[in-house]
Amino acid sequence: MSLRHALLGLLSEGPASGYDLLKLFDNSLANVWPATQSQLYGELGRLADAGLITVQSEGARGRKEYAVTDAGRAELRHWMLEVKPTWIQRYDMLLRVFFFGQISTDDAIAYLREQQRTGAEAVDHLTEVGQMIADYDDDFTVYGRVALEWGLRFNRLHQEWAEWAIQEVKAHDRSSSADPCKPSDEHGA
Amino acid sequence: MSLRHALLGLLSEGPASGYDLLKLFDNSLANVWPATQSQLYGELGRLADAGLITVQSEGARGRKEYAVTDAGRAELRHWMLEVKPTWIQRYDMLLRVFFFGQISTDDAIAYLREQQRTGAEAVDHLTEVGQMIADYDDDFTVYGRVALEWGLRFNRLHQEWAEWAIQEVKAHDRSSSADPCKPSDEHGA
DNA sequence: AGTAGACCTTCCAATCCTGACATGTCAACG
DNA sequence: CGTTGACATGTCAGGATTGGAAGGTCTACT
Structure with missing residues (x-):
């Protein structure tokens, strides 16, 4: 509330x-x-x-x-x-990453790369906004800068994490040919 | 959905x-x-x-x-x-930071330091969890590590951002004695 | 037998949130 | 005078979310 x-x-x-x-x-x-x-x-x-x-x-x-x-x-x-701070986060993309086992490694990596790309666009946009604020709006210190900085850092987190996830997916794939990580051995009746 | x-x-x-x-x-x-x-x-x-x-x-x-x-x-x-990924984030703490003008600089900084402290605890806890996973659960690669890494990075983001916010608040305070950024000049009828 | 505890499902009240639709004022433009 | 567009509020249906209450099975221990 x-x-x-x-x-x-x-x-x-x-x-x-x-x-x-x-x-x-x-x-x-x-x-x-x-x-x-x-x-x-x-x-x-x-x-x-x-x-x-x-x-x-x-x-x-x-x-x-x-x-x-x-x-x-x-x-x-x-x-x-x-009052103790609370936070909720519901993030589709993280959820998808959980289920990467269901799709091919190539698809998964392509997906993550695409997310990095749109993330980079968001960073560019925020940077422009920041420049505009710096140029035109002397008053807009606390609100604007705080929100902007958070947005920038959050977006960069996404990108760096995606890079890490790509490496992880690749590593998992290399071993998956000889690694029976319970693909689906006992379901169906 | x-x-x-x-x-x-x-x-x-x-x-x-x-x-x-x-x-x-x-x-x-x-x-x-x-x-x-x-x-x-x-x-x-x-x-x-x-x-x-x-x-x-x-x-x-x-x-x-x-x-x-x-x-x-x-x-x-x-x-x-x-399907294009979506995300919502509702974060109390960020909201509070927006309104730091309403409380004293000392209170604001104390609040942020406290948030850093609990954030550090969260990182410690996640690190322990990670160690346990690494030690005992060979299966738990994709799910556990992906979620864990995200959690760790997200918590570190919090802490770094709080550090940045502290500097921001201090800088704002230094100028605030001679800077009437509309504290409350025309309200109350 | 009794009972505690894990397992398992169903239902509900209340609130929050989203995405509309409806209504009306006011100034500017042609 | 008509219309466009910014300003401004009210309301409603429906889905999402929370937090519980209630009831049933099964196993194990006493």
Whole structure:
């Protein structure tokens, strides 16, 4: 349930509308904690009900501005310093690697090479983004650089790990002709 | 919807019961694609309905053994080689780092150091596990080593990134006495 | 016999998340 | 005046995920 704290964090730098927050999520938090509009507006309502933020409408309908309350700030601080961090990762590619025994070594290596290639593209793209930030946006220090650096390092991890996996697959293949690693000796009835 | 393919992958190495599969998830896939009992049995039912696996009951009630069909194997192969990989990552700690402006530099650095410490513990633990695998389990090459290596590299990434973040926070702090990066100048009505 | 513990399946409530569809304001342009 | 596009919110269906409760078998030990 950290969407709640993400919102509190963004709001504690100043009031904002749901729309503003959505853009912040898409731009800054996209690779850290993705969220959709539906989630966001829903959670804003719940935060307001809980008294962690206040709502101020500008006119009968249209833009609403949310601001964090003292209770909200306290909750944020508590979460930041005292709640144990959690993480989930669900990564298709790792899952596939587990089942490489089911396909040929060549296919497996081709797959990993392709992943390296797209990973390299991602690194290039992030590097360009970083250059743009460095050139044009003096304000964008903490958010931008932190997210960017994480993204770069994460992508490089992928590539290096893929290289390692390729070597591993090759080594496994060399021995596999004389290595009966339980291919399928006792199934089927 | 990759739980489906994870199950197909595990089953393509031989038939198994839901219980067996659950243990494989908890042991082998825990950090790659976590799944609970409820999800697992539900998906097994759906896979059987779709004709991708067969069910064979041993007696009226109790253990059921699932085996992958040719259609299931085809589906697995298709997914492995032709479906574009996806990944989601939701990581509390990164989110917190975004909001370090809300707490003191000392608190922030203490937090990151603590994360480094627990990260180091995780690396130690994984290294021990790796040693055990190397010592006792000659079979456990592909699964164990691939997952282990990923875990190790991922944890080291955390630690190195935290070190980088500490430097970043310190640098930001040094300038912050003369740098009003919108701390909270216009909120509160 | 009793009971503890591993084995095994089923079901459910609640929440989270995704991807839409629907609605409406407002400024700019032709 | 019509239309395009950015701004802005609300809502809903459906699938994914979590965390449990409940019930049944079988073996081994006391």
